[in-house]
Amino acid sequence: MNELNLTTGVNFLEANTNAITLEELTEQCVVPTWANQELTISHQDFIRTVHDAACNVFAGETINTPEIRVSHIVRGRIPSALGKRSSELLESEKTQFFQRLAFAFTIPSLHECIDGQRLELCIGGVRNYSDLNLYRANRGMEKFTVFIGWRVNVCSNQVLTGEGVRLSFEVMSLHDLYKAVLDLFYNFNLEKDIELLQSLTQVRLDERTFAQIIGRMRLYQALPSYLQRRIPKLLITDSQINNVCRDYYNNPNFGHKGNTISMFDFHNLLTEANKSSYVDSYVQRGINATEITLGICKALQGESEYSWFLG
Numbered sequence: 001m002n003e004l005n006l007t008t009g010v011n012f013l014e015a016n017t018n019a020i021t022l023e024e025l026t027e028q029c030v031v032p033t034w035a036n037q038e039l040t041i042s043h044q045d046f047i048r049t050v051h052d053a054a055c056n057v058f059a060g061e062t063i064n065t066p067e068i069r070v071s072h073i074v075r076g077r078i079p080s081a082l083g084k085r086s087s088e089l090l091e092s093e094k095t096q097f098f099q100r101l102a103f104a105f106t107i108p109s110l111h112e113c114i115d116g117q118r119l120e121l122c123i124g125g126v127r128n129y130s131d132l133n134l135y136r137a138n139r140g141m142e143k144f145t146v147f148i149g150w151r152v153n154v155c156s157n158q159v160l161t162g163e164g165v166r167l168s169f170e171v172m173s174l175h176d177l178y179k180a181v182l183d184l185f186y187n188f189n190l191e192k193d194i195e196l197l198q199s200l201t202q203v204r205l206d207e208r209t210f211a212q213i214i215g216r217m218r219l220y221q222a223l224p225s226y227l228q229r230r231i232p233k234l235l236i237t238d239s240q241i242n243n244v245c246r247d248y249y250n251n252p253n254f255g256h257k258g259n260t261i262s263m264f265d266f267h268n269l270l271t272e273a274n275k276s277s278y279v280d281s282y283v284q285r286g287i288n289a290t291e292i293t294l295g296i297c298k299a300l301q302g303e304s305e306y307s308w309f310l311g
Helices: 022-028 045-056 175-186 190-202 207-220 238-250 263-274 279-300
Strands: 066-075 094-112 117-130 144-153 158-161 164-169 202-207 260-264
Touching: 022 045, 022 066, 022 144, 045 117, 066 144, 066 279, 094 144, 094 279, 117 158, 117 190, 117 279, 144 175, 144 190, 158 263, 158 279, 164 175, 164 260, 175 190, 190 263, 190 279, 202 207, 202 263, 207 238, 238 263, 260 263, 263 279
Parallel strands: none
Antiparallel strands: 066 094, 094 117, 117 144, 144 158, 144 164, 202 260
8 A cells, every 4th residue: 555645735624624634633732631631542543543544444555745734723731830821831741632623535446426526435534622521521432423434625615415424433442433434335336436526527507597596596595494303404694605606607627517507517616615624514515506406407307305495
């Protein structure tokens, strides 16, 4: 197995996050503890566990090193400096960790081409310390999100159908996490996922239908809750829908071509907009983007579940 650095220069996630290396996580960040002073599972161990599981399942393939994004820094101090003013703290007395983390890495030797775009198998995870009650007396279950899907190479858009996503692995140890991740990877059907995405290229929207769908998506945000409950869930925000509109005209890869757009391109406009999501909503909205796209495809063919989005 070869490990390669990612050099695309395009982030898979952007909003309110910063890039960090595995070494920086290990050397510059402390690991939070439970109230009984037992360590939680560290971010770096989470990443290494998922990466090791991928190396096991996809042995012999080329596996890239993880890209890591973090947000919501928590600053603290060592116990011996508890009585000092913040301005008096030495650098050696300061501590920090990041509450939220997302990472992803591709396996470029496992790739497909859809509508002229290269897609590479992509694996990643999300973790949010705010999901845990660290003040409980005894160690509790720890929650992790792990996904396997495809990434569009030209733009780092993450394609998640939901089949390869577990939003809340609850585990007590790295061993339990490793076993759960292995199970997720072994049960992911690469060919089925690609066939589903390939089907999106067969359906096209003219500009009028695209505008109708976008208008309904904007209306969804303002609907009374009792009406929203009657319609399939839409998690894409107003600002992200605005980005979809802008990219319909300006995106060189997935914008309109001859006043039409394929549903594969439409899906990529949604996943491109999703890169502005916060860490804790990124995966859910990625899945929702696929659900919305597939649902609209079915509505165009006469099914009723997502027909509201067609007007």
